[in-house]
Amino acid sequence: xxxxxxxxxxxxxxxxxxxxxxxxxxxxxxxxxxxxxxxxxxxxxxxxxxxxxxxxxxxxxxxxxxxxxxxxxxxxxxxxxxxxxxxxxxxxxxxxxxxxxxxxxxxxxxxxxxxxxxxxxxxxxxxxxxxxxxxxxxxxxxxxxxxxxxxxxxxxxxxxxxxxxxxxxxxxxxxxxxxxxxxxxxxxxxxxxxxxxxxxxxxxxxxxxxxxxxxxxxxxxxxxxxxxxxxxxxxxxxxxxxxxxxxxxxxxxxxxxxxxxxxxxxxxxxxxxxxxxxxxxxxxxxxxxxxxxxxxxxxxxxxxxx
Amino acid sequence: xxxxxxxxxxxxxxxxxxxxxxxxxxxxxxxxxxxxxxxxxxxxxxxxxxxxxxxxxxxxxxxxxxxxxxxxxxxxxxxxxxxxxxxxxxxxxxxxxxxxxxxxxxxxxxxxxxxxxxxxxxxxxxxxxxxxxxxxxxxxxxxxxxxxxxxxxxxxxxxxxxxxxxxxxxxxxxxxxxxxxxxxxxxxxxxxxxxxxxxxxxxxxxxxxxxxxxxxxxxxxxxxxxxxxxxxxxxxxxxxxxxxxxxx
Numbered sequence: 001x002x003x004x005x006x007x008x009x010x011x012x013x014x015x016x017x018x019x020x021x022x023x024x025x026x027x028x029x030x031x032x033x034x035x036x037x038x039x040x041x042x043x044x045x046x047x048x049x050x051x052x053x054x055x056x057x058x059x060x061x062x063x064x065x066x067x068x069x070x071x072x073x074x075x076x077x078x079x080x081x082x083x084x085x086x087x088x089x090x091x092x093x094x095x096x097x098x099x100x101x102x103x104x105x106x107x108x109x110x111x112x113x114x115x116x117x118x119x120x121x122x123x124x125x126x127x128x129x130x131x132x133x134x135x136x137x138x139x140x141x142x143x144x145x146x147x148x149x150x151x152x153x154x155x156x157x158x159x160x161x162x163x164x165x166x167x168x169x170x171x172x173x174x175x176x177x178x179x180x181x182x183x184x185x186x187x188x189x190x191x192x193x194x195x196x197x198x199x200x201x202x203x204x205x206x207x208x209x210x211x212x213x214x215x216x217x218x219x220x221x222x223x224x225x226x227x228x229x230x231x232x233x234x235x236x237x238x239x240x241x242x243x244x245x246x247x248x249x250x251x252x253x254x255x256x257x258x259x260x261x262x263x264x265x266x267x268x269x270x271x272x273x274x275x276x277x278x279x280x281x282x283x284x285x286x287x288x289x290x291x292x293x294x295x296x297x298x299x300x301x302x303x304x305x306x
Numbered sequence: 307x308x309x310x311x312x313x314x315x316x317x318x319x320x321x322x323x324x325x326x327x328x329x330x331x332x333x334x335x336x337x338x339x340x341x342x343x344x345x346x347x348x349x350x351x352x353x354x355x356x357x358x359x360x361x362x363x364x365x366x367x368x369x370x371x372x373x374x375x376x377x378x379x380x381x382x383x384x385x386x387x388x389x390x391x392x393x394x395x396x397x398x399x400x401x402x403x404x405x406x407x408x409x410x411x412x413x414x415x416x417x418x419x420x421x422x423x424x425x426x427x428x429x430x431x432x433x434x435x436x437x438x439x440x441x442x443x444x445x446x447x448x449x450x451x452x453x454x455x456x457x458x459x460x461x462x463x464x465x466x467x468x469x470x471x472x473x474x475x476x477x478x479x480x481x482x483x484x485x486x487x488x489x490x491x492x493x494x495x496x497x498x499x500x501x502x503x504x505x506x507x508x509x510x511x512x513x514x515x516x517x518x519x520x521x522x523x524x525x526x527x528x529x530x531x532x533x534x535x536x537x538x539x540x541x542x543x544x545x546x547x548x549x550x551x552x553x554x
Contacts, residue, residue: 015314025526049495052554055341055344057343057344058344058345058347059345059346059347060341060496069548071546071547071548072546072547073546077551079551080553081387082382082554083384083552083554084384084548084550084551084553084554085548085551086384086549087389087395088548088551089386090385090386090548091389094386115517116535130338133391134424137425137429137433137440137441138425138426138429138440140442141442145437146440149428149429149432149440150429184390224354230506231479245484276424276515277428277518277520279426279428280426281423281424281425281426282423283545285423286393286423286424292364
């Protein structure tokens with residue numbers, strides 16, 4: 001054990017004695033500790049003066065520190081320090097660097113943005129982070145989609161159209177796909193015939209006799225598929241009815257099975273059960289018009305837009 | 307520093323020490339919490355916030371049962387990065403009918419305070435059943451039983467009565483119903499009427515078909531209905547971006 005400092009004779013003990021001779025000195029607090037304590041008290045007084053602190057009646061003491069910011073109405077306001085005012089000040093500062101770009105986006109036409117090399121760098125980086133946060137949960141990180149749920153955005157097949165304007169409409173207002181449940185109006189045999197016909201349109205192995213019967217159903221009034229998918233089965237972009245002739249599949253997971261019979265079976269499933277999904281949320285309230293415009297160009301560039 | 311006071315008195319009297327310790331630590335709590343009941347700007351004056359419908363409330367119960375709050379906060383802080391990712395910062399007013407609130411303190415998953423309307427119902431259903439089929443890098447557990455478990459709706463009214471006791475304005479009498487009509491409008495007031503709780507729940511679930519399966523009402527129906535209303539009650543386009551600065 002290290003050598004004990006000699007205790008001054010004036011230090012008193014606590015007065016207890018245990019086991020006959022065990023006593024405890026009653027030393028004063030170390031000086032550094034006492035002054036640190038006083039320093040924290042002074043710190044608190046200064047802090048209370050600068051920042052909002054004590055409640056006072058129905059309000060509180062705001063402190064002498066102020067924050068000045070410009071609000072969305074363009075008015076310059078000063079408010080005592082708080083995190084909400086601080087956020088606006090922070091956004092004002094960020095706007096100085098970002099605003100010129102967003103102003104340019106707002107002012108330019110889509111064609112101009114797409115051709116401007118300066119803007120395409122901005123679109124790529126701003127669009128990428130917007131896409132990652134808002135679109136990727138459904139359409140996946142690269143825009144490849146999920147068969148059976150969410151469309152691929154990187155191919156040339158556009159359900160509602162791949163022009164700037166239609167992509168903008170899709171983003172702003174959202175979409176909802178619908179196909180009736182045909183098991184309620186058609187027999188299993190008729191659905192099988194239709195599935196074979198749909199398979200034949202994409203060059204998938206099928207039964208030609210059944211496909212011929214399906215052809216008649218497709219263009220007849222019983223099933224009336226041509227109402228939405230049009231007579232040439234290339235779909236209708238105004239209502240989002242898919243092109244059935246391009247061997248690109250969204251709802252029926254045709255690529256998952258190798259056997260032709262399996263492929264026809266999944267098509268049969270979609271015809272029988274119909275679709276009441278394919279909902280895309282509307283982004284008009286959630287994203288700003290400029291952000292939607294950035295995303296429109298970003299998505300357009302992803303899929304070789306039309 | 308030679309008072310006639312000896313800390314020995316405290317140190318040798320455990321009862322006195324307990325009382326004084328409690329007094330000392332309750333100062334912190336009192337100073338921070340008590341004034342909130344007297345300050346008139348604690349809850350922002352904002353339109354649109356209403357108590358949950360019976361179906362949403364049942365979804366909220368499931369959210370709590372499954373411990374979603376352990377990984378998901380419902381509190382967007384007033385920081386630039388959070389505004390850009392999640393939207394407008396959360397208001398005290400938006401959780402005024404939450405008992406207990408779901409602000410959370412840890413984010414393993416993203417904040418959910420404004421998840422309502424961000425994704426489609428079918429995304430939520432598929433994501434709950436198999437999260438990695440939608441978000442490959444997700445570490446969220448699978449919750450497949452929500453889709454296969456029928457929602458127990460028998461105690462809906464009792465759950466609302468319990469919340470009414472802690473201040474949520476669900477109505478029992480005609481007078482309370484009328485007061486709700488004045489405060490929230492008739493459509494909302496009907497949803498808050500406890501005697502119609504079960505009927506309202508079934509109607510909303512059947513109309514919304516949140517889980518995509520019309521054969522019955524599952525726990526998924528309730529949970530998705532709840533998630534889809536989160537953060538959607540206040541229309542922030544009606545307010546300037548500094549409308550809530552004066553409340554802090």
